[in-house]
Amino acid sequence: MRLEYFQMIDQVASREGDTIIVESRIPDASPVFEGHFPGHPLMPGVLLVETMAQASGWLLLDLMGFARMPFLMAVKEAKFRSFIGPGTPVRVHAKRLHDGSGFAVTETRIEADGKRITDAELTFRIMDYPAPELAEAMRGRGRELGLL
Amino acid sequence: MASSFDRIADIIAENSEVTRDKILPDSHVINDLGIDSLDFLDIVFAIDKAFGIKVPVEAWTQEVNAGSAPAEKYFVMKNLAERVDELVAAKAG
Numbered sequence: 203m204r205l206e207y208f209q210m211i212d213q214v215a216s217r218e219g220d221t222i223i224v225e226s227r228i229p230d231a232s233p234v235f236e237g238h239f240p241g242h243p244l245m246p247g248v249l250l251v252e253t254m255a256q257a258s259g260w261l262l263l264d265l266m267g268f269a270r271m272p273f274l275m276a277v278k279e280a281k282f283r284s285f286i287g288p289g290t291p292v293r294v295h296a297k298r299l300h301d302g303s304g305f306a307v308t309e310t311r312i313e314a315d316g317k318r319i320t321d322a323e324l325t326f327r328i329m330d331y332p333a334p335e336l337a338e339a340m341r342g343r344g345r346e347l348g349l350l
Numbered sequence: 351m352a353s354s355f356d357r358i359a360d361i362i363a364e365n366s367e368v369t370r371d372k373i374l375p376d377s378h379v380i381n382d383l384g385i386d387s388l389d390f391l392d393i394v395f396a397i398d399k400a401f402g403i404k405v406p407v408e409a410w411t412q413e414v415n416a417g418s419a420p421a422e423k424y425f426v427m428k429n430l431a432e433r434v435d436e437l438v439a440a441k442a443g
Contacts, residue, residue, distance in 0.1 A: 276388065300395060300399070302405075302407070
């Protein structure tokens with residue numbers, strides 16, 4: 203993970219049907235941990251949500267052949283069950299629950315050492331890429347992740 | 351089983367701040383009920399699940415924006431219920 207660049211996903215572990223499993227590692231150090239919290243560094247819940255959103259996003263991009271872009275629009279039933287801190291490896295599971303017209307819904311969770319850390323249901327609006335640079339950036343990162 | 355109108359009205363009441371008694375056959379989902387785009391997608395998700403269909407919201411919106419169909423055709427409650435019935439029939443067909 204590179205928290206300052208919002209790059210939350212290190213690699214794709216598996217991709218089958220409507221599901222994806224990705225792996226990532228919370229960095230050992232980041233300015234984020236200087237504030238959250240002094241003397242007691244913890245991965246912020248909002249960044250765990252972002253991590254689940256990105257895992258879901260790569261799943262949806264792959265399911266759409268990278269033709270359109272998913273944007274997070276709703277977070278439901280988010281639960282933060284355990285704290286995790288710097289240096290923790292995590293596995294992020296995402297499954298497409300629904301393929302709607304112009305939107306999609308995923309069910310996603312983060313696990314560390316086999317234990318569920320957080321889970322949520324996420325809704326994405328599916329739109330045409332608003333800028334060609336974004337389309338190219340997503341496809342470029344998709345290639346790095348082995349999805350293209 | 352309840353009519354499609356009643357089922358959709360119940361879904362709207364459950365997924366928005368609109369009370370069930372305000373949802374009438376001639377209510378326009380957006381103009382009269384004030385449903386915003388995020389709530390509307392939640393409602394469409396619930397309709398998709400309840401009826402086992404995929405409501406083609408994007409195609410409807412494109413038709414309305416292009417002027418090839420009036421918004422009332424899709425977004426007035428009694429018409430929305432008809433469109434849903436058509437989608438269910440087409441899927442069964």
